[in-house]
Structure formats: C-alpha cells, structure tokens
Amino acid sequence: MTNPIDQLSLEQRRVEEVTGIIRARIEELRNQVGGMREDIVDIRRNFWDDVTLNFEDAAESAESHASMKQQAELLSERERSHRHAVEQLQTLTKLAQSPYFGRIDFNEKGESRAEQIYLGVGSLLDESGHEYLIYDWRAPVSSLYYDYSPGPVRYETPSGSIQGEMTLKRQYMIRNGEIRSMFDTGVTIGDELLQEVLGKQSDAQMKSIVATIQREQNRIIRNERARLLIVQGAAGSGKTSAALQRVAYLLYRYRGMLSADQIVLFSPNPMFNSYVSTVLPELGEQNMQQTTYQQYLEHRLGKSFELEDPYSQMEYTLGAVHESEYETRIAAISYKAGLPFMHLIEKYVGELGHSGLVFKPVTFRGRTLIDEEAIAAQFYACDRSVSIGNRMRLTADWILKQLTKLSREEREQEWVQDQIELLDQEQYAHAFEELQRKNRFAGNSFDDFEAEKDFLASMVVQEQFKKLRKRAKRLSFLNVPAIYRRLYEGDLVLLERLDACGQSLPDNWNQISELTKAKLDRGEIYYEDATPFLFLKEKLEGFHTNTSVKHLFIDEAQDYSPFQYYYLKRIFPNCKMTALGDLNQSIFAHSLAGEGFDPLSELYSGEETEKIILTRSYRSTRPIVTFTSRIIEGGSLIEPFNRDGAEPTITQTIDEAHLVRSIKERVEQLVQAGYSSIAVICKTAEESRRIYMALQTYIRKLRLIEKETVTFEKGAVIIPSYLAKGVEFDAVIISDASVDNYGRESERKLFYTACTRAMHELHLFYRNELTSFID
C-alpha cells in the first residue's frame, strides 16, 4: 500500500496530466469554434450568391427551391456544430478548473482488476477515444459513488444491473488544477468535504451539490419510475437542490428526447427564480422554464378579473384578525381549497348542461345582433349526450354562420357608406384589383358601379366583423364570470340537491357567498377563487391542456391546495410530477397541512406514486437545528448535520427605539464577523417597512425585499417572513418574536420557516413576552 503522501503526489500528477489534456483540447476547440464562426458569417453573407435562382418554369423553380433548401441546411448544420462546440468548450473550461471531485475503484464481477473511475461535471475521453479519463456524474456507473461505501455494490444500466466490488472511494477538492484536500471516505459521502462546503458562506445564488449528493438525495435525483414523486423533507434537507440536480440528470439521461423547455418548475416567488437560476448553467445545462402559480393564473385569467396575489391574501390572514369578515374569509379560503368544492363545481357543470348557462349577446355598434336567448336556445337545442365543450363549439359555429348572414344585411347600413367615403387611395386600388381578379369588373357598365359599391361595402363590414368572429371562436359569448357568480346566488336547485346527496356546504356559506359576490362585482377575484373559476371555465369551454411539458417540478409543494393539484394534473396531462415540500412550513391558510400529502398522493394510482422522506438537515448548524426543531411537533425526528456554531440568542428589548438600536448593533457585529448575507425577518410587509424606515439611515446598502422584488442579492436585507421561503442567509435576525406577533397556532409554522433560514447564526428579539413557540 502506498503511503498517503505518495498517494497525494500520484493524484496530483494525474490531475496535471488530465488538466494538460483538457487545456490542449480547449485550444484545439477554440480554433475550431473560430473557424466555424467565420464559416457561418460567410454562409450568411453570401447566402443569395451561392444559390441559383430561376423561376422561369416549374422545373427551374423546383431547382431554385432545392438549391435554397440545401444552402439553408448547410447553414443550420454549421450552426448546430458551433453550438455543440461552444457547449463543449464551456464544460472543458469548468473541468480545467476542477477536473473531478471523486473517484471510485470498481471491480466488476468477472473482471480481473478494478477500474479507476473519476467523476466530474462532464465526461472526458482520452486521445484514443476509448477510455474515460472523467465520467460525467450522471453516468450510470457514477451512482455507485453516491449510493455505496467500499464493499459489494451494484448499479443499474438501461441494459440491466451490474455487480461488483468497490475497493476505494475518494474525494477531492481541486481548485485551479491543484488538489487542496483529499479524503478516502466511508459510509457517507465525506463528512469532511460536506463540513467544508456547508461551513462556507452563503451566496446570492444557489450552488450545485454534485460533489456531495447524499444517498437519499440521489434516490430523488435518479428516480425514473414514479409518475408522481413526493418528497417530504425537513427545512434545509436539500429538496430544492435535489430538484435542480434532478433536472440536470433527466436532461442527460434523456438527451435528444427531452429538452429544458419541456420541464417546468413552479417556484414560490419570482425572487426564488433568480436565486436558483445559476445551478443548471453551472452544470452545463440550460435552465428549465420557471414560473409561479400566480403568474400562471394571471396568464390564464387574462383580463377577466383583477387577481389578488397570494401575498395579499397572506397579509390579510396575518393582519386582519379583528375585522368582522375575518372568520368568513378564512372559512372560504379553506373550503375553496378542497376537493368537496371541486365536486360541487363538477355537479354544477352537470346542471348547466340542462339549464342555467349565462350567455352574452353579440352586439355591434350598440345594437344587439344575436341576443342571449337565441344563443341559449341554440346551445340547449344541441344533442345533450354531446359534452358541454363540444356543444359550445357547435354554438360558436352557429354564431359564425349567423354573422355571415348578418354581414350581408349590415352592408345596407348608413355607417357603411360613411366608411366607404373615408377609404384611402390604396384601399380603393386594392378593392379594384380584387374585383378584377374575380372577373366582376369590366370598367364601363352600370353593373360595374353596383359591383364596386357592393364589394366596398362588404369589405368594410368584413373588416369590422373580424373582431366579432374572433370573439365567437374564443367562446366569449359565454359569460363565465356570471356563471361563477351564480354559484353563490343561493337560489340554485343544485345546492338543495347537494344537500340531498350528503355533501354539505360550510355553515357560513351565506356569508361566504356575500363576500365572494361583493369582490366579483368590483371586477376583482380573491386568490382562493381563481383556481375554482378557471376550473369551471375549462370545464365549460374544454380544457386547454399543455401536452408538451414532460416534467413538472413543484417546490414548496405544501403551499398548494388539493384543488390546485387536480387542476394542474388536468392542465398537464402528459407529464411526470415531482412535488417537494415540508408540511412544517405550510404557511398558507389553504395549504396541505391538515391532511398532509394525502390528497396529493391520491392524484395518481399507488403504483405510479413514490414518496421519499428526507430527515437530515444541512443548511443550519447543529445548535440552530436543535433550537428550531423544538418549535414544531415531531421536530425530534429532524437530524442535524454535525456542524458546530454559535447558540441562537434571544434578547428582550424595552421599546421600538431600543429594538432598532439592538438590531443595528447586531447587524454591525455580523458584518464585522465577515457574514455577507444578513436578513432581518419580519412577520409582515408592514412590519418590514417600519423596521426598514427606522434602520435605513444606519445600515449601508440595506435593502427592503417586497413581493415585487425579482433579484436575490447579497448584503443586509429586511424581508417579510413569507418571502424568505426557500432561500437562506448566513445570519438571521427575527425582529419581533413576541407572543403578540407570533401567538396564534396558525403562525407557528411561519415562525419556524423564518428561523430555519439561518445557516450560521440566529438572533431573536422580542418585547414584553416571548412567543410560546419557544420552550
């Protein structure tokens, strides 16, 4: 056995050799890329010179067409090669800095000797093109590194399972071609390396974790079987990290079949998008599509209503306790989140198939062309065995036909003559050409004059009717807002029928109805009504499904309601879903907390669903995890990663001035200690603004984070608790941990979420009495 020093120098020599090969290849590739770029510019510049164009007859035209096609193909082939080479160059540049982070020696069953397998963020072949100098961390064999310690091992490949023995597992920290540290590891992937990584300061951007992925995280990343993968993980257990590495894995595993734009990540807020946006490019992949549920709802709702955002709803639930309508609103949020409400809407739609739909008349220049009764009569005359969506299409076709008829009558109207007189030269010339083309214009008879007049009138009317036709095709003759409102009008037979079939409405349904109607009548819609409204709309109009999305990732999955999950399933029927959440961080009144992930688990069959639980927490130091896990029920199951640090502090302040002074001093001390991201977390936006106003003159570059903030930056920030979801800071200050601020049971998880954002230090301030969430 070689001694450790010799081992290190042997390994260093290999790093140098491999780095040398990488550098040479970079050089080579740079030249190639330069050449390709020139080629492309050249082809683009001379595109028309290099194609032969002749359209004299059909044969010549076909030849010209073929020549153009050939040239375009040549250009796109060069562009593709250029893109590929640039990507390769990016990967090689990363490898030149740190060619690999791990090694396993694997002796495959039946082979006489072990192969040394080095793992990095991309793969590299030797000169002969046969031997891998570096394996991509996502290659099948690389999973051994994450799943096993030395001993008997096996891994899966697309063509079956491979067994053998792992004789060595080693980790490296290589920077600028130099091995900074090296460990031979046992059971877990190097506590030493993880210690080193986690002990570092936070960044404005999330980092990739490929060198230290833990076994249970690897199960999430490489899962290919589940249609629905549910991850319940403690705060800081690496759910978001696992999700992003999973995207990178899927893009590698299904290269050529799956592209980044077929993967969608639903994030908690726009700032989070900026926080995670560098991970995939760091891994040499393109970012998936990112959105928030709110953005998605806005897109779907269009101009129908002004939509309340979830943070305004949150501010209401946190701050409006003393308002008279508070209990009604909370009951409404909770009821409208559930499946019983979804079933109520389904029943309602069933009823609407027989009667009760509300239509809008087709109007034009203040006149009704087709009234709502006629549309309703037409709709209800359609065969009732046909689905509502299809009957709606048939009704639209009927309206289009009516419009064609009506447009003929419309030509006689006075306004048409007025418009004709206003036509310009160009429009006249166009009409004249059209008439000639149709052989309806000879140029010298009375008929011609009539034909021209008629043609111009038809042209003017057609132009104006275009909008009507478009609206009819979009089914805008259906008054969905009014239909949704009717649900709350109380005179529905439906509600009695529901009662009869044992489904009961909440006790205060009448008050809920009043509240909802009042909002709708202002042209606004509560956040909790948006999904039910869209569900109703889609049920009536037919679902606008998105079949191109193949993977849906839902981060902070506990913040979605069962109703929202069913809606998402309907909208994205072809995709696999990965939902990552923590029930202890359920902060919305509508979220999954009560029933856990059960409603989500029922989305697909048992065989299609898998659940993975992560209990180890990596973000915070052991003292912080020990402290925060006492806030919630079942917290003792959370396992802190063994990283030492300062104990959290709790300080009582006398009044607001004292509080502001204390926070200021604490921030200064944290800056002195070298922390670069420090957050003062307040409960609400209002509290955040107040503290910000008081502190801004004392703390340099202090930033106030609001719901509109889209970038996550380093430095000192004041942030409302619910916007701190999913992100982390070196040090966290809780500005007011008094019982007055965090006293209601419903605020426990919000308080927990705020405290668990801290990586290295946590400081709490309070006035009068401390919250009872801390024992």
Ligand SMILES: Nc1ncnc2c1ncn2[C@@H]1O[C@H](COP(=O)(O)OP(=O)(O)OP(=O)(O)O)[C@@H](O)[C@H]1O
């Ligand atoms: N295997 C790992 N190696 C290195 N760092 C890790 C690993 N797993 C998690 N981390 C780090 O732990 C921190 C928390 O990870 P992440 O934000 O993914 O957790 P989370 O479960 O989504 O947290 P939360 O639910 O509290 O928002 C991050 O700094 C991440 O880089």
